[in-house]
Amino acid sequence: MxxxxxxxxxxxxxxxxxxxxxxGCSGKASGGSGTTTxxxxxxxxxxxxxxxxxITRFEYGRTIADLTGVDPSVAQTLPPDEETMDFDDIAAxxxxxxxxxxxxxxxxxxxxxxxxxxxAGMTVLAGCDPTGGDATCVSAFVxxxxxxxxxxxxxxxxxxxxxxVYTATADPTPTDGLAGVVATMLQAPQFLYRPEPGAAGAxxxxxxxxxxxxxxxxxxxxxxxxxxxxLAAAEAGQLATEAGLLAETDRLLADPGASDLFVHFATExxxxxxxxxxxxxxxxxxAWTDSTPAALAEETALxxxxxxxxxxxxxxxxxxxxxxxxxxxxSYYGLPAPSGDGYQRIALDPTRAAGMLTQGSFxxxxxxxxxxxxxxxGKFVRAQLFCTPPPPPPPTIVVSPPVVDPRLPxxxxxxxxxxDPFCASCHVLMDPIGFAFENYDPIGRWRDTDADVPxxxxxxxxxxxxxxxxxxxxxxxxxxxxxAEVGTCAATQWFRYAFGRSEQTSGDLCAIGALASxxxxxxxxxxxxxxxxxxxxxxxxxPPEAP
Amino acid sequence: MKRISxxxxxxxxxxxxxxxxxxxxxxxxxxxxxxxxxRFIVMFSPNGTLPTQWTPTGTETxxxxxxxxxxxxxxxxxxxxxxxxxxxxxxxxGHQNGIGGMLTGSPLNPGPFAGVGAPPAGWATxxxxxxxxxxxxxxxxxxxxxxxxxxxxxADNWGRMIYQAANxxxxxxxxxxxxxxxxxxxxxxxxxALAHLRARRxxxxxxxxxxxxxxxxxxxxxxxxxxxxxLTAVREIETRLTTSLVDNNPSCHDPTVTAxxxxxxxxxxxxxxxxxxxxxxxxxxxxxxxxxxxWSRSVSQVRFTWLNVPDGHHDLxxxxxxxxxxxxxxxxxxxxxxxxxxxxxTRLKNTPDGAGGTLFDNSLILWSNELAKGNTHSRQDAxxxxxxxxxxxxxxxxxxxxxxxxxxxxxxxxSILNALDIPDTTFGEADWCTGPLxxxx
Numbered sequence: 001m002x003x004x005x006x007x008x009x010x011x012x013x014x015x016x017x018x019x020x021x022x023x024g025c026s027g028k029a030s031g032g033s034g035t036t037t038x039x040x041x042x043x044x045x046x047x048x049x050x051x052x053x054x055i056t057r058f059e060y061g062r063t064i065a066d067l068t069g070v071d072p073s074v075a076q077t078l079p080p081d082e083e084t085m086d087f088d089d090i091a092a093x094x095x096x097x098x099x100x101x102x103x104x105x106x107x108x109x110x111x112x113x114x115x116x117x118x119x120a121g122m123t124v125l126a127g128c129d130p131t132g133g134d135a136t137c138v139s140a141f142v143x144x145x146x147x148x149x150x151x152x153x154x155x156x157x158x159x160x161x162x163x164x165v166y167t168a169t170a171d172p173t174p175t176d177g178l179a180g181v182v183a184t185m186l187q188a189p190q191f192l193y194r195p196e197p198g199a200a201g202a203x204x205x206x207x208x209x210x211x212x213x214x215x216x217x218x219x220x221x222x223x224x225x226x227x228x229x230x231l232a233a234a235e236a237g238q239l240a241t242e243a244g245l246l247a248e249t250d251r252l253l254a255d256p257g258a259s260d261l262f263v264h265f266a267t268e269x270x271x272x273x274x275x276x277x278x279x280x281x282x283x284x285x286x287a288w289t290d291s292t293p294a295a296l297a298e299e300t301a302l303x304x305x306x307x308x309x310x311x312x313x314x315x316x317x318x319x320x321x322x323x324x325x326x327x328x329x330x331s332y333y334g335l336p337a338p339s340g341d342g343y344q345r346i347a348l349d350p351t352r353a354a355g356m357l358t359q360g361s362f363x364x365x366x367x368x369x370x371x372x373x374x375x376x377x378g379k380f381v382r383a384q385l386f387c388t389p390p391p392p393p394p395p396t397i398v399v400s401p402p403v404v405d406p407r408l409p410x411x412x413x414x415x416x417x418x419x420d421p422f423c424a425s426c427h428v429l430m431d432p433i434g435f436a437f438e439n440y441d442p443i444g445r446w447r448d449t450d451a452d453v454p455x456x457x458x459x460x461x462x463x464x465x466x467x468x469x470x471x472x473x474x475x476x477x478x479x480x481x482x483x484a485e486v487g488t489c490a491a492t493q494w495f496r497y498a499f500g501r502s503e504q505t506s507g508d509l510c511a512i513g514a515l516a517s518x519x520x521x522x523x524x525x526x527x528x529x530x531x532x533x534x535x536x537x538x539x540x541x542x543p544p545e546a547p
Numbered sequence: 548m549k550r551i552s553x554x555x556x557x558x559x560x561x562x563x564x565x566x567x568x569x570x571x572x573x574x575x576x577x578x579x580x581x582x583x584x585x586r587f588i589v590m591f592s593p594n595g596t597l598p599t600q601w602t603p604t605g606t607e608t609x610x611x612x613x614x615x616x617x618x619x620x621x622x623x624x625x626x627x628x629x630x631x632x633x634x635x636x637x638x639x640x641g642h643q644n645g646i647g648g649m650l651t652g653s654p655l656n657p658g659p660f661a662g663v664g665a666p667p668a669g670w671a672t673x674x675x676x677x678x679x680x681x682x683x684x685x686x687x688x689x690x691x692x693x694x695x696x697x698x699x700x701x702a703d704n705w706g707r708m709i710y711q712a713a714n715x716x717x718x719x720x721x722x723x724x725x726x727x728x729x730x731x732x733x734x735x736x737x738x739x740a741l742a743h744l745r746a747r748r749x750x751x752x753x754x755x756x757x758x759x760x761x762x763x764x765x766x767x768x769x770x771x772x773x774x775x776x777x778l779t780a781v782r783e784i785e786t787r788l789t790t791s792l793v794d795n796n797p798s799c800h801d802p803t804v805t806a807x808x809x810x811x812x813x814x815x816x817x818x819x820x821x822x823x824x825x826x827x828x829x830x831x832x833x834x835x836x837x838x839x840x841x842w843s844r845s846v847s848q849v850r851f852t853w854l855n856v857p858d859g860h861h862d863l864x865x866x867x868x869x870x871x872x873x874x875x876x877x878x879x880x881x882x883x884x885x886x887x888x889x890x891x892x893t894r895l896k897n898t899p900d901g902a903g904g905t906l907f908d909n910s911l912i913l914w915s916n917e918l919a920k921g922n923t924h925s926r927q928d929a930x931x932x933x934x935x936x937x938x939x940x941x942x943x944x945x946x947x948x949x950x951x952x953x954x955x956x957x958x959x960x961x962s963i964l965n966a967l968d969i970p971d972t973t974f975g976e977a978d979w980c981t982g983p984l985x986x987x988x
Contacts (some may be wrong), residue, residue, distance in 0.1 A: 050771035059582060077725060079718045082702040084659040093703070094773065095670065097717050099694070101728060101780035105748065157761070161754055166751035176747075184751045187773050187781070188758035197765040277700070279812035281857045290811070368852060370857060390665040392640075401862060403872070430815040502659075545767060 039242040041371055041537035043510035047205060050543050051091035053194040053500050055219070058079045058088065058264055062224040062257070064107070064186065066529035068115035073336040075512040078103045084228040086384070086493075087268050089110035089500045104187050104222045112182035116175050133174030138166055142181055149182075150190035151218075152211035153226050153235075158190075177528050198542045205541040210234040217248060217534060220498055222257030223264060242535060249534050253527055262312065262526060266356075269384065272300050275361040279442050281370040285402075287332055288443045295329045295362040296444065297405070302343055303359060312526040314490060314519060318357060319474070333360070333445055349385045351444060352439065354477035361446030374414055374434025381433045385480060386464060387489035390429040411435050428462070436470040472483040487520035488512065491529060494519075498533050557566065575665050584902070584969050585938055586910040587680045589650060589839040590883035590891060591708055593847040594864040595918030596930045600878045602629050603946045610946035614878055615811065618886035619631045624937030624944040625907070627933040628812060629987070633920065634929035635957055635979040638652045639723045641669030641924030642845035646708050646976055648926075651974020652673035652957035660704050670704055673975055676913075676960045678711050681837040683969040689733070689836035691783075693721065695726060695822040696717040697842050698810055706844035707955065708917075712825035715776070719841045727804040730825070733792045734801040735939065738793065747790045749828035752785040792832060796901030801833035812850055816841075819887060827894040854879045864921025877921075885932075888914045892934050911937035911966060918928065929956060933963070940966035941988055955979045962987040 013085040016247040055063060061075030076435045079100055082093035116122065123129045124146075126141035140394045142162045146154040152164070157310035170177025184371050185191055198211040208216065208358040214234035218226040226234070230248055238244035252258055267273055275296050302324035315394035325346055327337040348358075356362055366376040384470075404414035417427035441447045449455060459470040466479040466486075480486050495503055503512060518524050533539055596615060603610045610628070612620055619626055636648025638655030640662030647655045653670040658669015674682075681691045692709070696719030699706050707716035719924070733741060759778035763771045802824060807817050817955050819842060826838050843849050849860035856876045863880070866873035895907035912934040919929045928950070936943050957973075957980035964971045966988050973980045 050767065052773055054773075080700070080702045084661070084703065090659055092669075095702075095714070095716050095718075096773070096780050097711070098717070098776045098780045098783040099718055101777070101784045105752070105784060106729065158758075161757060161761075165750060165754045169747050171743075180747065180751055184754045184758075187755040188750070189762040190758065192777075193774070195762050195766055195770070195774075209951075275814075281850075283857065302742070320960065368862070369859060391591075394664065517567065534787045 042535050043507050044537035046505045046507040046542045048505045048508045056088045058222050064111050066112040070114040074107045087497050089499045108183040108186035112179040112428040116179040130176045149185045151215045188338040204544050210239050213239045221252040259305050261306045262308045265497050266304050270327040271472050272361045274365050285443045298358045300361045318355045318481045319477045320355045321348040321353040341407040354474045357473050363440045363444035372442050372491050374431045377437045378430030378434030385486050436476045487514040491516035553951045569910050585812045586836045588912045591841045593845050595921035596881045607945050615881045618889040628946045632956040635955045640665040646845040647671045652710050671710045672713045674712050675710045677837050688835050689787045692837040693835045694839050695765040696721045699820045699844050722809040723804050726825050756781050792946040798899045802828045831898050861969045906974045909938040910935040937966045958984045
């Protein structure tokens with residue numbers, strides 16, 4: 001409650017300034033459409049498309065919680081987002097159904113009830129208590145809430161339409177009408193989608209409108225809608241210059257929301273999310289219990305947030321020998337219990353541990369229920385870290401992991417992949433990388449032996465810019481951290497997430513190159529790369545309209 | 548389960564009739580109900596089957612069920628086993644085009660989902676059979692169809708089998724508690740409050756729709772299409788507000804749903820059982836006449852621990868035909884699915900229909916799989932079981948083989964439509980259909 005009041009208070013004072021700045025033009029939805037730019041956007045030639053974005057479940061929960069105080073977990077009752085290329089925000093994959101509409105309706109009603117139960121909060125927002133039904137105050141509430149929910153000033157027509165909803169639903173009390181307005185706004189395309197109307201028939205790139213740019217920035221950096229400060233900056237035209245845009249970028253990069261966003265992005269990129277519903281063969285691995293998935297997910301989220309806080313370089317992600325555990329998780333890993341309650345930062349043995357590559361969540365997801373999978377682990381490195389997915393097996397061959405045999409260690413059971421030239425032609429790309437992970441069992445714990453013989457974690461990395469013989473994960477991690485190809489791939493993954501689409505044009509490749517150079521260059525890290533994103537033409541401009 | 552009170556039944560959004568005593572003769576719906584509403588249900592199980600363990604032996608009318616189909620023995624007189632058809636499909640990888648074409652008889656569009664060894668594919672290019680049926684029935688029910696899932700999970704074209712139209716997949720709901728709260732809400736809401744809520748939602752959704760029209764008009768054509776699709780979805784739930792539940796069936800109860808961890812592997816049977824209860828009750832209450840029951844998804848890795856099968860299903864389905872361990876386990880899994888089909892039939896048989904007889908009497912159930920065989924991804928000789936005679940449209944107690952005739956499964960879909968008195972002559976991709984199957988009905 002107190003945080004919410006604070007937020008509204010901030011906004012309320014800014015609203016006054018805004019009203020002055022707009023000088024009576026509040027009916028026009030075109031905040032800050034200044035045209036002078038000091039620095040031209042990067043990679044402006046041949047820009048890729050800008051498809052209509054829908055806010056994802058992750059973004060929806062955070063946005064609606066900011067707006068109404070409802071718990072962000074309400075988003076979990078929406079149908080799952082379509083996922084492709086491992087990301088939840090790829091616009092080409094969206095579909096919508098009556099089930100979606102049904103869920104959006106019910107959650108919007110729930111959120112509206114939460115907000116309207118907070119009379120003090122609404123009073124701060126509107127600058128008066130709208131629950132008495134005073135027409136001027138209701139109108140002030142519609143204007144103020146609408147500006148936050150739709151991330152721009154309402155047009156006169158929109159405000160009139162929402163006041164009609166108020167009139168139709170203020171039965172029996174004015175509060176019901178306010179809830180009706182809120183529920184309507186939270187189902188409208190101005191909330192659920194990110195429409196960016198451009199000048200009709202524009203044949204050339206044009207700058208993204210100030211409000212729309214604020215929305216792009218807020219979702220890019222924090223996975224939520226613009227806060228009051230950002231909206232005010234948009235209205236003051238400050239985002240039209242690169243300096244103004246970067247000032248807001250830097251402010252938001254220091255916001256806790258930016259850490260959450262990074263955790264979300266990296267969790268999808270590293271394919272960690274399946275751990276939540278992961279299931280292992282508990283007859284072979286009794287340490288795996290119903291509470292393990294949540295603990296492993298929490299560990300990784302904390303590791304990523306810590307990396308974000310302390311310098312999120314590619315090397316940190318790939319090699320840092322630290323993790324987080326509580327007493328229960330430490331015991332799971334066979335580590336000494338941390339001092340202090342809850343999850344604590346723990347230094348690990350650098351000859352064993354290497355950042356994300358030895359996170360229990362990552363290792364468990366990239367394994368089978370009853371055995372490790374050098375194939376899945378090696379394939380991950382190729383597909384997700386080098387962006388060169390190995391060719392798939394021919395559809396008609398019988399592919400399945402060898403049956404677990406307690407007398408044979410994993411790598412011997414996968415021997416057919418190297419003895420049979422047909423298999424070897426592709427598996428040479430995966431298994432020799434995956435073998436380096438063999439010290440980690442299918443539930444992500446260190447092991448010295450496999451089938452009662454000492455683990456052989458030797459392998460090799462071939463066909464890359466950092467080829468080497470391997471022995472254990474740290475040897476692999478060190479090579480990956482020095483790879484320009486891995487840096488470019490990480491930038492590619494970020495590009496896809498940031499723009500909600502695959503890379504398609506020469507402008508896109510230019511942008512990926514510029515992003516990679518800020519990630520891997522001197523002093524570079526993920527924060528620098530995220531910051532660089534907003535300088536791209538693909539971020540600041542709308543593409544020319546299709547003829 | 549508590550019987551819902553007569554007072555809890557709304558007839559018309561106005562609510563004026565709420566407190567009136569129930570008089571069957573007063574209900575205009577009664578006459579329609581007496582004409583036996585036809586119902587259609589799809590059940591899906593994934594990853595192909597084992598033809599050698601699935602195919603019955605014997606003749607059309609005198610046949611012995613296979614090991615996998617043995618749980619259907621109590622219903623043998625009420626089913627039709629169909630074999631020998633090619634399940635058509637195209638675009639994407641074997642599992643993608645298998646599940647995408649299974650009920651649509653149509654290929655997938657190109658799209659964003661990268662399959663294994665195939666160009667990336669999108670959604671199907673036409674509606675699924677159940678949606679064609681829903682459209683033709685045009686039932687005055689709150690839901691035109693109800694999609695229920697069991698651990699279907701991610702939203703992609705490996706997990707979608709129901710399509711309202713081209714590019715319009717309908718996601719199933721995996722959580723029984725959510726189905727209960729949402730679909731059955733009219734049964735557990737005070738009637739006066741319900742009337743008020745409906746009027747209120749009507750106002751809200753009218754305005755929401757207006758905004759989709761407004762913003763759509765400001766966007767380019769591709770983006771506008773997306774908002775138009777959303778507007779259609781909004782209009783669909785708006786229509787529900789004016790379609791009241793009519794209780795003309797004493798079997799209609801407000802169901803109870805026990806709490807269950809819907810996505811936990813070992814909950815799979817419990818979730819499925821709850822969903823089948825809800826499906827049955829939705830039919831009994833005439834909330835819908837078309838429903839689907841989707842067990843997991845293509846490439847399902849459910850581990851059948853309750854059958855002492857610890858391996859992931861998809862991994863098992865790729866093992867060799869001479870791997871006796873895999874064959875035994877896959878037989879157990881597919882037999883278990885046959886038991887679920889049998890249990891669904893039993894539920895319908897045990898539930899009286901308001902118009903007399905049971906729900907089963909007027910129903911047709913189709914059980915299908917995205918593949919014939921998992922380790923080859925073959926769709927030739929796909930396994931189909933039909934159950935129920937659709938109120939007399941289908942002769943049951945038969946094993947019908949079309950082996951060696953090179954016929955597409957689209958033809959079976961035409962026959963299914965005909966069994967339900969829908970006089971279509973083709974279904975799905977035109978090139979994949981040569982008319983109804985001879986001798987199926």
